[in-house]
Amino acid sequence: MSTQILMPALSPTMEEGKLAKWHVKEGDVVKAGDILAEIETDKATMEFEAIDEGRIGKILIPEGAEGVKVNVPIAVLETEGGEPAPQDIPATMEAIRAALAPASPPAQKTPSPAPASPAVPLAPRSGNGAAAPHTEQRLFASPLAKRIAERAGIDIASVHGSGPRGRIVKADVEAAAKGGVPKPAAPREEQTPAKSVAAPEAHAVSAGLAPLPDARLFYREGEYEAVPNDSMRKAIARRLTSAKSLIPHYYLTIDCDIGALMALRARLNEKSPKAEGAYKLSINDFVIKAAAMALMKHPDVNASWTDAAILKHKHADIGIAVDLNPGLITPIVFKAETKGLIEISNEVKSLAERAKAKKLKPQEYEGGAFSISNLGMFGIKEFTAIINPPQSAILAVGAGEERAVIRDGKVIAATIMSVTMSCDHRIIDGATGARYLQTLKIYIEEPASMLL
Amino acid sequence: MSESFDVIIIGGGPGGYVCAIRCGQLGLKTAVVERENLGGICLNWGCIPTKALLRSSEIWHLLHRLNEFGFSAGDITFDLPKIVERSRKVAAQLVNGVKGLMKKNKVTVIDGEAKLKGRGTISVVKNGQSTEYFAKTIVLATGARAREFPGLEADGTLIWTYRHAMVPKEFPKSLLVVGSGAIGIEFASFYRTLGAQVTVVEVLDRVLPVEDEEISAFAAKAFQKQGMVIKTATTVEKLQKGANNVTATLKSKEGKTETLTVDRVILAVGIVGNVENIGLEQAGIKVEKTHVVVNQWCETGVPGIYAIGDLVGPPWLAHKAMHEGVIVAERIAGVKGVHPLDTSKVPGCTYCWPQVASVGLTESKAKEGGRKIKTGKFPFIGNGKAIALGEVEGFVKTVFDADTGELLGAHMIGAEVTELIQGYTIARTLEATDAELQVSIFPHPTLSEMMHEAVLAADGRPLHI
Numbered sequence: 001m002s003t004q005i006l007m008p009a010l011s012p013t014m015e016e017g018k019l020a021k022w023h024v025k026e027g028d029v030v031k032a033g034d035i036l037a038e039i040e041t042d043k044a045t046m047e048f049e050a051i052d053e054g055r056i057g058k059i060l061i062p063e064g065a066e067g068v069k070v071n072v073p074i075a076v077l078e079t080e081g082g083e084p085a086p087q088d089i090p091a092t093m094e095a096i097r098a099a100l101a102p103a104s105p106p107a108q109k110t111p112s113p114a115p116a117s118p119a120v121p122l123a124p125r126s127g128n129g130a131a132a133p134h135t136e137q138r139l140f141a142s143p144l145a146k147r148i149a150e151r152a153g154i155d156i157a158s159v160h161g162s163g164p165r166g167r168i169v170k171a172d173v174e175a176a177a178k179g180g181v182p183k184p185a186a187p188r189e190e191q192t193p194a195k196s197v198a199a200p201e202a203h204a205v206s207a208g209l210a211p212l213p214d215a216r217l218f219y220r221e222g223e224y225e226a227v228p229n230d231s232m233r234k235a236i237a238r239r240l241t242s243a244k245s246l247i248p249h250y251y252l253t254i255d256c257d258i259g260a261l262m263a264l265r266a267r268l269n270e271k272s273p274k275a276e277g278a279y280k281l282s283i284n285d286f287v288i289k290a291a292a293m294a295l296m297k298h299p300d301v302n303a304s305w306t307d308a309a310i311l312k313h314k315h316a317d318i319g320i321a322v323d324l325n326p327g328l329i330t331p332i333v334f335k336a337e338t339k340g341l342i343e344i345s346n347e348v349k350s351l352a353e354r355a356k357a358k359k360l361k362p363q364e365y366e367g368g369a370f371s372i373s374n375l376g377m378f379g380i381k382e383f384t385a386i387i388n389p390p391q392s393a394i395l396a397v398g399a400g401e402e403r404a405v406i407r408d409g410k411v412i413a414a415t416i417m418s419v420t421m422s423c424d425h426r427i428i429d430g431a432t433g434a435r436y437l438q439t440l441k442i443y444i445e446e447p448a449s450m451l452l
Numbered sequence: 453m454s455e456s457f458d459v460i461i462i463g464g465g466p467g468g469y470v471c472a473i474r475c476g477q478l479g480l481k482t483a484v485v486e487r488e489n490l491g492g493i494c495l496n497w498g499c500i501p502t503k504a505l506l507r508s509s510e511i512w513h514l515l516h517r518l519n520e521f522g523f524s525a526g527d528i529t530f531d532l533p534k535i536v537e538r539s540r541k542v543a544a545q546l547v548n549g550v551k552g553l554m555k556k557n558k559v560t561v562i563d564g565e566a567k568l569k570g571r572g573t574i575s576v577v578k579n580g581q582s583t584e585y586f587a588k589t590i591v592l593a594t595g596a597r598a599r600e601f602p603g604l605e606a607d608g609t610l611i612w613t614y615r616h617a618m619v620p621k622e623f624p625k626s627l628l629v630v631g632s633g634a635i636g637i638e639f640a641s642f643y644r645t646l647g648a649q650v651t652v653v654e655v656l657d658r659v660l661p662v663e664d665e666e667i668s669a670f671a672a673k674a675f676q677k678q679g680m681v682i683k684t685a686t687t688v689e690k691l692q693k694g695a696n697n698v699t700a701t702l703k704s705k706e707g708k709t710e711t712l713t714v715d716r717v718i719l720a721v722g723i724v725g726n727v728e729n730i731g732l733e734q735a736g737i738k739v740e741k742t743h744v745v746v747n748q749w750c751e752t753g754v755p756g757i758y759a760i761g762d763l764v765g766p767p768w769l770a771h772k773a774m775h776e777g778v779i780v781a782e783r784i785a786g787v788k789g790v791h792p793l794d795t796s797k798v799p800g801c802t803y804c805w806p807q808v809a810s811v812g813l814t815e816s817k818a819k820e821g822g823r824k825i826k827t828g829k830f831p832f833i834g835n836g837k838a839i840a841l842g843e844v845e846g847f848v849k850t851v852f853d854a855d856t857g858e859l860l861g862a863h864m865i866g867a868e869v870t871e872l873i874q875g876y877t878i879a880r881t882l883e884a885t886d887a888e889l890q891v892s893i894f895p896h897p898t899l900s901e902m903m904h905e906a907v908l909a910a911d912g913r914p915l916h917i
Contacts, residue, residue, distance in 0.1 A: 143884030144858050152855065164789060170858070170883055359455045363572070363586055 002057055004073035010039060010046045018066045019074060020045055028056045036075070054079040118213075129251040141168035149173045224239070232327045244386050248425040251384045254437045256444040258400045258417045261286055264447050268341070283417070284320075284374050285345040287397055290443035292316035292336035293450045295370055302369045305426045319371035319388055320348055322355045329355045330388050332368040365402040376400060382418040392427045395440075396420040417444070459484045459784055460536050460587035461731065462566040465492020466499075467761030467773030468593035469550050474781035476557030483560040483585065490550040490561065492595055493762075494770040496543050502638055504539035505618065506803050509645035513805065520842060530646060532623050539618065542749055568731035572756060588625050589756050589784050592737075592744060594724040594730060595778065596762035604630070604719060611691060611717045614639065624648055624715035628700050630688050632659035634802040636720030637671075641804035644680050651681040651712060654704060658684055660802060661723050664814040664863040666829075666849060671865055674800055674806055674845060691717060725763045748792035750780050758784075763864075772798050799877045801870040806846050809873035812861030812880055824854040828910030830902045832866045834917045837897040843867035846907060848906040850876075857885030862906075868899055875903055886910060 010017065018040040024030055031053040039048050057078040061068055062244070068074065128175045141149075141156050144169045149156040152173070161168035265281050272279045295302040295316040304311040316337040319330035331351035333344055354360050369392050373385045376399035385396040400417040407414075419440070423433040443450050459475045461468045475482040489496045508530070514521075515528050552592040554561050562585065564578030574590065575582045579796020584692065599611035600606060606613045617639050625648060629640040632654035644650040652675070658668035659675070659682060672682050685705040692699040699713045707800060716887045724742040728787030737752045737759070738745040744759040746752055752759050761773030775793055782790045818825045832846040833840040853860055862876035879889060894904040905914045 143885045143888050144856060147856050147885055147887075162791075361586070362588055363456060366588075368847035 002076050002078045003052065003053050003054075005036065005050075005075040005077050007061075007068050007070050007072045007074050008039065008048055009070040010048075014070055016067050016069045019061050019063060019068050022059060022063045023047075024056050024059075026056050026059055030054065030056060032078075050077075052077060052079060090442075127177055129351050139168070140166060142170065142172050145173045145323065148177075150216045152177045160189065177338045230327075232324075232329075236327065239389065240386050243389050247387050247389065248435075249384075249422050250425055251420050251422055252430075252433050252437055253382060253418055253420040254441050256417045256419060256441050257414050258444060259415050262415055264401070274372060279342045279345055281341050281345050283376070283400060284372070284397065285348065286447060287372060287374070287395070287419075287444065288318055288320065288333060288336055288344050288348070289339075289341055289397060290440055290447070290450065291370060291372060292318055292333075292339075292430075293443055294436055294439040296337045297439050298432070300432050301393060301423075302430055303392050303427050304369055305392065305424060310427055313369045316370065317368040319365070319391065319394075320351065321371060321373035321385075322352045324356060329360065329365055330368075330371050331355055331360055331365045334368075371395070372397060376417065382420050384420050385422050387422050387424055392424045393433070394422045396422065419444075454573070454584040454586050455483075456586035457481045457560070458587065459483070459589045459591060459781075459804065460485065460562075460566075460585060461591040461593055461777075462574070463489040463492065463593035463595055463726075463763075463774065464550070464561070465593060465595045465761065466494045466770040467595070467777045468492065468591070468772040469554065469761075469777075471591055471593065471777030471781050472559040473553055474778045475784065476559050478781060478785035478787065480781070480785055482558070483562050483564045483587070485564065485566040485574070487563075487565040491543075491547045492552065493597075495546045495550065497618060499770050500546055501539040501543045502614075502642070503803060504542040505642050506638065506805075508538065509536045509642045517711060517842065532620060536619050542716065545795050560796060568735040568737075568757070570735070572759065589758065590728065590754070591777075591780055592732075592757065592759040592763055592854065593761050593773070594726040594763050595711065595773075596725045596742075596768060597723040598719060599724045600719060604688060604721075605721055607693070610693050610696070611719065613719050614821050617716075617718045620716075625759050626686075626716075627651070627712040628653065628698070628712060628714040628717045629720060630654075630717065631720035631722065632661070632682075632684075633720060633722070634660070634800070636718065637675075637802055637804045639718050639720065640675070640680060644675070644678055645752065645805060649679075649681075649713065649714075651683065653668060653686050653700075654682070654684045655687050656684065657705075659805045662800070663802075663808060663810055664849065664851075664861070665816060666847075667808055667810070667865050670847065671804070671806070671808060674865075675804075678805075684696070723768055727763070749783055751775050767795060767798055767800060769798060769800060797877060797880050799873045801873065803870060806840055806866045807869045808844075808865050809869040810861065810863040811873055811877045812859065813851060814861060814863065815849075818851045818853075818860045825860065826852050826854045826910045828852075828906045828908065828914070830905035830909050830914055830917060832899075832902065834905070834914075835897075835899060835902050836857055837899050837901070838867065840897065841867060841899075848872075848902040848908050850906045852886050852910050857887055859886070859889065861879075861885065862903075863904075866899075872900055875900060 007017065019037060020040040023035045023037055023039040030036065030050045032049075032051055034050045035047045036050050037048045038045055054077040057076040059075050061072075061074040139157055140161060142163070145159070146156055148170060149159065154171070154173060154176050156168060159168050159172050162172050163169040261283065263284065265283065269280055292314075299312050302313045302316060304313070315335040317332050317334045318336045319332045320328050321328055333339070333347050333351070336344060339347070351360070351364065367390075371385070371388050371391055371394040373394060374397040375383060376397055379399050381401070382398040383396045385394040387394050396419065398413050398418040400419075402413050403416045404411050405416065406413045419437070421433055421437055458480040459482045461472050461475075461482070464472075464484045468484055469490060472482050472484040494500060505664075512530060515525070518525055540551070551561070562576050564576040566574050566576050568590065569575050569584065572588060572590070573584055573586050575584050598606070598615070600613075605611070606616065608616045614635050623646065625642065627640075627643050627648045627650045629636045629650060629652045634651050636652065637660060640650045640652050654661070658665065659672045660668050663671075676682060683702060687703050688700055689703045689709065690701040692701070694713070697709055697713050697715050698717050700717065701709055701711050703709045720765045725744065727742055727744060728740050732739055732744065735757065736754050737757065743765040744752060744763050746759050746764045750758045750760050750764065760769045760776035760780055764776075771903040772793065772795070775798075779790055779793060796812050799809060802808040814828055815825070828850045830848050833844045838844055843866065846864070848866075848867065848869070849865075850859065851861040852858065859876065859879050862873065864872060889907040890905070890911070892904065894901045905916060908914045909917075
């Protein structure tokens with residue numbers, strides 16, 4: 001009698017893995033607890049032990065095979081001697097063929113409801129050798145596609161369908177015949193050069209990123225409340241995932257002594273008229289002004305990336321992250337370098353109010369090259385932020401707090417504010433970013449220097 | 453601050469308004485700018501009003517066959533202003549319908565003439581007043597107009613374009629139609645059926661030159677039988693305007709010239725894209741031969757600006773523009789699985805008498821590159837329904853790839869074929885082969901049985917001939 005050894009699931013989310021190494025060969029006698037193989041998942045390599053004793057009759061999946069699906073037979077264990085029943089083999093081979101298929105659209109296999117993943121398979125499929133799981137479900141192909149495939153000797157099941165609902169059409173078979181990979185019918189897959197900035201999602205797909213596991217797999221239903229994602233949440237998820245995945249971020253942190261700035265701010269606010277034209281400058285207003293002035297001094301930072309060219313902006317358009325609780329939006333103070341503190345202050349207040357009322361117009365939050373996110377009011381000391389495309393940098397501003405600093409060999413108290421700039425390394429090199437922060441520090445520590 | 457939209461479509465013709473509807477359905481904040489009437493040329497000065505005119509001429513034709521169907525009547529006359537009036541009413545009704553559709557889909561209709569003004573901004577001029585609007589995406593759908601050659605310009609009284617030919621004040625006794633494409637032939641058919649002496653001049657060697665050769669030959673014969681004079685491989689050298697007539701100098705390919713005096717001339721020598729005064733050049737949009745250059749996704753190359761329909765080139769058909777409108781709307785909204793337009797799946801119809809309809813490759817195009825093909829043909833005279841209707845003129849022809857059985861093209865001439873062609877269009881879209889079409893069941897008695905027979909005939913096994 002023989003039993004099949006199945007590909008184990010080494011974690012709750014594992015769907016497939018690599019058979020990294022066989023520790024046994026055909027004919028070996030094993031007992032429970034013996035290490036049979038090493039299985040590699042995206043997270044780790046784990047040893048796979050025998051749970052029964054017997055002799056390894058046949059190894060079905062060779063060492064090094066990738067994308068082996070969970071619960072697919074990988075070997076035959078003969079428990080009481082003898083060959084496996086003949087009829088087992090074809091069925092087993094069929095299963096193996098299916099098992100060796102690269103990832104098909106995740107929606108087909110996930111035990112839970114389909115995760116909100118793109119309809120396009122995230123792992124690129126190759127034109128040959130990639131078998132769709134045709135043993136399990138009906139294959140959708142046009143009559144013409146079937147006929148052409150038959151004539152060209154192509155296994156239609158190995159062809160990726162680009163038609164409606166993945167139907168295999170003539171063009172797919174022709175592409176497979178040429179050895180090319182049919183293009184997934186994802187929008188914006190083929191782009192004009194000018195479009196490349198606008199469609200980072202397509203890069204994410206072609207980068208072959210694996211999907212993240214569906215969180216619902218880890219928790220029991222009833223122990224959480226599922227709050228559907230609204231369009232802002234979806235947009236945040238989409239944009240920030242693209243931005244963090246596609247923009248090579250790095251981070252620079254600098255401490256600024258804001259003692260002089262605080263004093264100036266207090267003096268200026270005292271001079272505010274009581275009625276008409278009243279203002280109240282915030283520390284952030286100074287930071288916006290300083291960041292804008294520093295951008296004008298460092299035009300290399302004030303830029304946007306395209307594949308063909310770096311767009312250097314002529315004005316300092318500064319995005320201000322506004323907390324909508326829940327959600328956020330980054331309206332822009334355009335030409336901030338030309339504006340005074342009161343104007344900046346009033347504009348930020350107006351933008352924030354209208355952002356909260358969801359009354360911003362697209363042109364008020366699209367564009368810019370630089371953003372500021374301030375979590376100082378929450379007591380956050382320092383943090384890093386994700387760049388907001390098509391911008392090149394974002395400044396994360398922490399709380400201004402009294403810290404002990406050493407100056408001239410003496411420990412003194414000073415009000416220090418740490419700022420961390422996230423930079424797009426495609427545009428801003430390390431030293432370029434550092435020089436910018438140096439200037440910014442001077443402007444913040446000595447606001448009057450902005451007048452120079 | 454100017455009003456802003458997700459999408460602004462410039463031009464409310466069939467491409468533009470359908471794009472607007474689809475954008476609205478997909479939840480995009482959409483506006484369409486129209487300088488004249490919603491529905492564009494198609495609804496106002498093209499497809500629809502000409503169909504109304506041709507319906508009148510069809511009835512006229514049938515009235516002259518009353519005897520054949522067992523009726524008798526006295527003097528039958530027609531009232532030209534009434535025929536025209538009905539055609540205008542039909543157009544007006546549909547324009548109102550489109551207005552309703554815009555409202556239903558929450559599309560803002562902006563009255564006036566639009567011009568691109570740099571990134572995402574357009575200005576719309578109405579009565580000298582200019583208003584700015586902003587949109588993330590702009591779709592150009594400004595359409596096309598009749599082509600005119602120097603020396604052969606329409607004046608609207610003696611020399612017409614389709615626009616003038618549609619609203620005649622008096623019925624011309626004789627007519628010269630320059631150009632034998634769909635527009636020229638439809639007007640030739642309308643005026644000939646109502647009794648005008650019609651001469652059609654075509655520069656190429658056959659009428660309806662985009663159609664299959666056999667269709668062209670059959671059509672020419674049918675038109676000639678109706679009394680139309682057809683001069684192929686002939687050009688118009690000169691048009692000399694008289695008091696209430698025009699004398700045309702025609703030149704044949706062999707160099708022979710002749711003159712012809714007619715009451716009116718209709719120019720139907722193709723169309724040119726409406727590319728002027730919309731700020732294309734400043735926006736950096738490429739124009740070639742009066743058409744905006746776009747890629748397979750109707751993208752102009754300038755980010756956020758698409759162009760569709762007649763403006764981007766042939767086939768100059770309303771349903772092609774509509775389909776592009778849907779493609780663009782879905783691309784903008786990020787709908788998955790959108791496919792570019794495949795012109796080999798765009799059917800073409802000419803509503804002359806007899807009607808002509810086709811999809812895919814003509815026989816000669818299919819043979820190009822040495823492809824092995826098989827063709828099937830079935831005549832109207834072999835179809836019971838055609839005989840019962842008294843419409844025995846015409847045939848249906850199929851062109852298959854002999855190897856794969858792919859339906860490469862289908863070509864029809866005869867009564868109601870414009871209503872039949874969709875069957876073959878679906879077959880092409882679904883990639884049905886001869887095998888599936890052979891086993892499909894067509895209802896009896898219908899004209900559509902001829903479509904089945906023409907498929908069987910390609911394998912030498914038609915049933916009723």
